[in-house]
Amino acid sequence: MEAVLESEAPRGALRNTAKMTARGVSVYYGDTKALKDVDLDIGENQVTSLIGPSGCGKSTFLRCLNRMNDVIDICRVEGDITLDDIDIYRSGLDVVQLRARVGMVFQKPNPFPKSIYDNIAYGPRLHGIAESKAELDDIVELSLTKAGLWDEVKDRLLGPGTGLSGGQQQRLCIARAIAVNPEVILMDEPCSALDPIATAKIEELIDELRQNFTIVIVTHSMQQAARVSQRTAFFHLGVLVEVGETEQLFTNPRDERTQGYITGRFG
């Protein structure tokens, strides 16, 4: 297997630091093929950004990585996706375990209608991570601190999570995702509902989180992709057009569709 990869490595392959790999992934919604034969590796402790015009399949691809597409009845996924060399679509795999390892942050902040504390504690309680109340308190504090929200909310942990501002809510959702201590965090346009200042805070946060987590982010903003990610993949019409080091892709794209997109000629 290794030898095959070495000799005829697909475009999206990384040599040895891949946390997740996708090979020949196609996604169908009913009869429509939304994603066509995508090969892409996700580097460990790296930020990988997925860019491309609306409807290009980048969010669909992201949702394949923690099998969120399972929730949609008409959606069908083909191909292989592995996490630490384990096929996540093999039968008998526990989706719950997978999602505990691959967390997700959504486009629109979606805190649960519970207190800030309960929002963070939700995941740990679900998976029985904390042994005691004190340990749970620690997890909540640590997650909020990592998400840069602790100082703002420490005095109102029992207040409603929905009472926070949009940017705070999104950081709350990130803290919630961190609290179950995942290995990979998927972010689906996490800043598209936020103002520039909140966006800057989240981008800073993403950069810090890279130390401990592998991050995949879908974004519409090419500046954001350039700022936060080390590796960028460009999707167009359900096809992975080009993938490479972020700097290389933005300064010296190999494909002319990529060139057209990043210079703003379409999309």
Next chain:
Amino acid sequence: MNSLLLIAILLVLSSVGYAFGQRRARVVSGGHPSTLHSRPQYYGLYVALWCGIPSLLLMAAWLIIEPHVAEWLLVSNLPADAQQLSPDRLSLLVNDIENLASGNIVSREVDPVLQAAADGYKAVRQIGNAAMAAAAISLAVLGLAFARRRIAPSLRARNLVERTVSVLMILASTIAILTTIGIVLSLAFEAWRFFARVPITEFLFGLSWSPQTALREDQVGSSGAFGAVPLFAGTLMITFIAMCVAVPIGLFSAIYMSEYASPKIRATVKPMLEILAGVPTVVYGFFAALTVAPFIRNSGEAIGLDVSSESALAAGAVMGIMIIPFVSSLSDDVMNAVPRSLRDGAYALGATRSETIKQVVFPAALPGIVGSVLLAMSRAIGETMIVVMAAGLAANLTANPLEAVTTVTVQIVTLLVGDQEFDSAKTLAAFALGLLLFAVTLALNVVALHVVRRYREKYD
């Protein structure tokens, strides 16, 4: 003139006014409607409102005042000796004269004085009605002319029309509130008369209910008892049994329909469940009395229990089935309204479907679910027919669901059915029961609202 005919004329005038106003606005604008402040329709409506509202108000005022004026005239025209009568007898006389004038049956000999007074009264009313019709029509025409003259490009017709419409809406909502107040007051006054006969403490805390009043001192069974406790105990027990049936079944089917069922199944199952709400309660009554009650009695006997053939259990169970759709349909709707993003958030943290429902969807939908349960409950408390047929009339104070009990609504019905005198404690008790029932359901609603507000988890 007939009031209906007059109203029709006024409406026709108003629509003429609408057409006039619209045309006038076009003319005033000099063929450029865009120079007008509002669209021409609003000028039309403006004229129509000026034409219709004042004249209709005049008419309404007249309909309220006119009988009093006519009666006052009638009394002042009566011979002096008639005017000396006591108020009660005078009002009887006036009643007779009015009846004579309108051609109804009269309770005394018709003498020339009476006939003259009736004729006079008739004439007064005719003249009055004709004058009112003339006044209303001329007011309408005046209003039309006035409004039409005021039309100018700078007239803010839209603002005026919208303000009038909003006043109308306020009036409409006030009517609903006033009606409620009226109902409560009418109950309260009758209940007051009841409490003048039976002490309120006996009514509220008395443990036996046997509503009868003696005609003679020595009558058999003359002692009546008006303790409402057995009735409310019966009502609460039957409601409790009904809720025990309806809430679990309703909630589980709601969860199944909104979370597990495919859209196709949901589209079939939901309307089928809702059919239950459309079955007439009398039919449920048959079902309870002829099928469920004997079944319960037989199965009770089989395991050695003594079950009466009319039992609270039978009535409560059937009532529970009747209100299942209230719980299931509404709960299903509110759970469907919980945003998908919340479910996604839970799934992304590794929650299973059932965990998501228990911990995210259900709490978020709780206020609506409580609302649906409350609606079902007030339905159960107010339900009469099933209980009449299946639970019986015996006011037993018991906690045993296998015995016959009766409810507040059933007793109200039996108290008011048939020929009744409206000044005996027996009849008036119905109003006191109604008032108390109203107070209980109101209190339940207030408590539930409070609970919902306290524990609600707001999304969005």
